[in-house]
Each structure stands twice: as structure tokens, then as C-alpha cells.
Amino acid sequence: MRVGALTGILLGLAASVASAAPSPKTNDSAQPHATRRNAWSVGFTGLRHALKAGDGNELTGNGGDVQFGRGYIGDSWFGDATLDILLGPFDPTFDRQFNVDYLGTGATVTAGFSAQSKSLRSAEGGYGFALSLSYADIVGHSIGKNRQDSGLDRPEDRALPSDYTMRVTYFSLTPSIFFAWLEPPRPAGNTPDLLTTRVEGYFLNLGVSMPLLASYQAKQTVGDQQVTESGQLRGYSIVVGLSAMLGT
Numbered sequence: 001m002r003v004g005a006l007t008g009i010l011l012g013l014a015a016s017v018a019s020a021a022p023s024p025k026t027n028d029s030a031q032p033h034a035t036r037r038n039a040w041s042v043g044f045t046g047l048r049h050a051l052k053a054g055d056g057n058e059l060t061g062n063g064g065d066v067q068f069g070r071g072y073i074g075d076s077w078f079g080d081a082t083l084d085i086l087l088g089p090f091d092p093t094f095d096r097q098f099n100v101d102y103l104g105t106g107a108t109v110t111a112g113f114s115a116q117s118k119s120l121r122s123a124e125g126g127y128g129f130a131l132s133l134s135y136a137d138i139v140g141h142s143i144g145k146n147r148q149d150s151g152l153d154r155p156e157d158r159a160l161p162s163d164y165t166m167r168v169t170y171f172s173l174t175p176s177i178f179f180a181w182l183e184p185p186r187p188a189g190n191t192p193d194l195l196t197t198r199v200e201g202y203f204l205n206l207g208v209s210m211p212l213l214a215s216y217q218a219k220q221t222v223g224d225q226q227v228t229e230s231g232q233l234r235g236y237s238i239v240v241g242l243s244a245m246l247g248t
Contacts, residue, residue, distance in 0.1 A: 035185035036247055039200045041080050043067040043243025049089050051168075051211065051235040057218045059102075059140075059168055059233055061091025067108065071245055073121070073182065073200065076114045080203075080243070083107055086138050094220070097146050098164040104138025112178050112203075121201075126180035130205060134174065139167045161220035161227075170214035174239055176207025186247065200245040209237040 045065040052058040069082030084106040093100045112130030120126035142164040149160055182201030189195075214233040219226060 034188040036188055037073050037185060039071050039073060039245040039247045041067065041069045041071045041082060041243050041245055043082070043203075043241055045205075045239060045241035047089070047209075048238040049235070050237065051214055051233040053216065053231045053233050055229065055231065056095040057166060057216055057229060057231070057233075058093055059089065059166075059214075059216070060093065061089030063088030063090070063102065065106075065241075067241075067243065069108075073185075073245065075119045075121070078112050078120065078180075078203070080110045081108070082110075084134070084136065086136055092147060093140070093166070094161075094164050094218070097148055097161065098142035099144055099147070100140040100142050100164060100166065102138045102140035102168075104136055104168075106134060106136030106138075108132055108134040110205075120180050121182040121184055126182065128178055128180075130176045130178045130207070132174040132176065132205075132207070132209075134172045134209070135170075136172075137167070137169045139165070141165050158223065161222050164218070164220045166216055166218040168214065168216045168233065170233070171212045172209045172214070172237070173212055174207045174209040176205045176239065178206075179204045182245070195248070197246060197248045200247040203241075203243045203245070205239065205241040205243075207239045209239050211235070 045067065047063040047065060049059050049061060049063060051060065064087045066085045066087070067082040069080055071078060071080035086102070086104040086106055088102055090101060092098065110130055110132040113128050114120050114126055115128040116126060118124065118126070146160045146162060180201060180203050183198070211233065215230070216233055217228065217230045219228050
């Protein structure tokens with residue numbers, strides 16, 4: 001009886017110790033955590049165009065591009081797709097005879113790859129190389145009279161075009177270098193602090209845009225006649241862009 005009672009006591013103590021012992025913990029740091037990598041993008045790009053046809057028709061001068069889109073920020077690369085509102089250029093064109101105001105729309109797809117071993121979101125910032133493919137359709141209308149018109153109604157004044165319109169449609173490829181200043185990624189979740197919109201960071205792009213195809217159609221009025229010309233533009237555009245990434 002004493003042996004049985006002692007055995008029962010020992011078994012009870014063993015069970016109590018086993019229940020009180022801490023359970024093995026998993027290494028949470030080894031488990032991947034889902035993070036928010038998608039972001040909205042808002043940006044502005046400055047453009048310096050130098051596209052010419054060789055017959056007086058040209059797209060030259062300073063312009064701008066307001067961009068709205070959706071992007072993805074990975075550890076070593078990023079992507080962005082935007083819809084573009086193109087403003088300008090505003091410089092005199094057609095052998096500097098007219099002040100022409102351009103306005104148009106387009107779209108751009110960009111992919112960039114880090115040139116460093118650290119993450120793009122590292123505290124030191126990121127940098128690398130990017131490639132963009134753009135489509136644009138812009139239309140320019142002359143403002144005011146011909147710049148070479150003296151206003152004296154001379155025969156040479158009447159021989160000048162009185163108005164000018166040019167439409168340019170182009171696909172372009174833009175290699176660039178980029179610099180990134182980004183916040184650390186937030187974990188995925190539905191808590192208020194994780195759902196708050198914040199600025200994820202900024203991208204600065206410096207590049208040269210080269211047209212794969214740039215066609216134009218120009219119309220001018222000379223006296224009672226309308227003259228139409230069309231062809232291809234050749235040249236390049238210098239690109240400087242800054243975009244902000246907004247996480248939600």
C-alpha cells in the first residue's frame with residue numbers, strides 16, 4: 001500500500017512538472033512576414049525636347065509631364081505604370097515662326113533594378129538603373145500671329161502662314177539612372193496604423209529618351225489654302241523626373 005501510494009505521488013509530481021514546462025518556441029525571425037509593397041505614385045517629369053524633321057517642323061523646347069499611377073517596390077527592383085498628362089513644349093517652332101502650345105496624354109511603364117547589394121529601402125538610400133517605355137499623343141496650336149509678320153500687310157507678310165497646328169505621336173525608350181529614398185516596409189495587416197496612408201518615399205530619375213517611332217502631321221494656312229505635311233521626327237529628349245510613392 002505504501003509503495004502504491006508513493007508511486008502515485010511521484011507520477012502526480014511528474015505530470016505537474018511536465019505541464020509547467022515551457023513549450024518549445026518557434027523562431028519567428030526565421031519566418032517570412034508579408035509586407036506591403038504596392039503603392040500609388042504621383043510624379044512630375046521635366047523634358048527638354050530636341051526632335052526635328054529637317055523641313056522646319058520640329059518638337060523642341062521645355063515641357064512637363066504630370067504622372068499618376070501604381071507601383072511595386074521590391075527589395076532589389078521596382079516597377080511603376082502611369083498615365084501621363086503632357087504639357088508643352090512652349091518654345092517657338094516651325095522655323096521659329098509661331099509660338100505653339102502643346103497638350104496631350106500618354107502612358108509610361110518603368111522597371112528599375114538596384115545596383116547595390118543592400119535593399120532599396122535601406123537607410124542609406126538606393127540607386128540603380130531603370131528603363132521606361134512611353135507612348136504619347138500631343139497636339140500643338142499656334143498662339144498669336146506669325147512672329148515674322150511685320151503687321152504692315154506687305155506681300156511678303158501675306159505669303160507667310162497665318163496659323164499652325166502639329167500633332168505628334170511617338171513611342172520612346174528611356175534608359176536612366178535612379179536614386180531612391182524609401183521608408184522601411186510596413187507589415188500587411190488591417191489595424192488602423194497599418195491602413196493609414198503614408199509617403200513610402202521618393203524616386204529621382206535622370207535619363208535620355210530616344211524615340212522608337214515619332215510621326216507628325218502639321219497643318220498651316222497660307223492665304224486661303226491649307227497645307228498639310230507629315231513625316232518622322234528624329235532626335236532625343238532629356239528627362240528629369242521626381243515621383244512620390246504613397247502607401248495605403
